[in-house]
Amino acid sequence: EIVMTQSPATLSVSPGERVTLSCRASESVTTNLAWYQQKPGQAPRLLIYHASTRATGIPARFSGRGSGTEFTLTISRLQSEDFAVYYCQHYNNWTPFTFGQGTKVEIK
Amino acid sequence: EVQLVQSGAEVRKPGDSLRISCEVSGNTFPSYWVAWVRQMPGRGLEWMGIIYPADSDTRYSPSFQGHVTISADKSINTAYLQWSSLKASDTAIYYCARHRTQYSISSPPDLWGQGTLVTVSS
Secondary structure, eight states: OOOEEEEOSEEEEOTTOOEEEEEEESSOOTTOEEEEEEOTTSOOEEEEETTTEEOTTOOTTEEEEEETTEEEEEESSOOGGGOEEEEEEEOSSSSOOOBOOOEEEEEO | OOOEEEOOOEEEOTTOOEEEEEEEOSSOGGGSOEEEEEEOTTOOEEEEEEEETTTTEEEEOTTTBTTBEEEEETTTTEEEEEESSOOGGGOEEEEEEEESSTTOSSSOEEEEOOOEEEEEOO
16 A cells, blocks of 8 residues: 655645645655645545646646655645645555545644 | 535444445446545545446455445445444544546546545444
8 A cells, every 4th residue: 555645744824925735655656646625624625636737626826746756735825715734645556545644734 | 517415424323334325416427436535533534445336346445445335326326335333433524536537547536525424422
C-alpha cells in the first residue's frame, strides 16, 4: 500500500497570503494524484486531478504541481472561503487509492 | 446533472448488521467506478474500496477487507456498503463517490454523496 504523507499538519495564514501544501508518496504514482478540499459538515470537493489539472469550476488561484513522489498545492491569494482541510490522494494502479492525513488551513 | 444520494443516518448496537445505500441519478451508473470512503469523528478520509457496477468487480483496502461488503444493483442505480457485525469503532460518516472517468479505475472521484452518519453504541 502506498503511504501518502502531507505537510504541514496545520497552516496558520492570513487572507491574501500565498500558501503551499506538500504531499509525498512512498513510491511513484506518476501524475495520478488528486487534491480535495473539505469544509466542516461537507463532503470533500475535487480541486485538482492528474497532479495539475483544475476540476470544473475551481478558481485559477488553485494550482498543483509535481510528479512521481513529490507534489504541491498552491493557493495564490487565500480567500476567506479557502479555510478548510486539504487532502491529497493517489489513484495509481489500484494499490489501493490512499489519502494523505490532511492539512488544515486556518485563519491566523 | 448527476447526483449521488445516500441513505439517512443510522443508530445501531454492537453486533448488529447494517446496509447503507448510494443512489446515482442518470443512466450511466454501470460504467463508472463507485468508491466508499470512511471519516471517523474528527479524523481524515480513509479509502475503503470500490466497485464497478457493470460487472461487480470489487476491490477492497486491506484495512477493510473482511469487515465490510461492497455491492451494487445496476437495475436501480444503487451501490451498497454493508456490515454483518458492527463495532463501536465503525462509528463514522461514510461517503460514496463516483470516479471521474467512464470505464476507468485510474481516475479520481469527482462526485460525492452527502455522507451517511453511522453511530454504533450500546
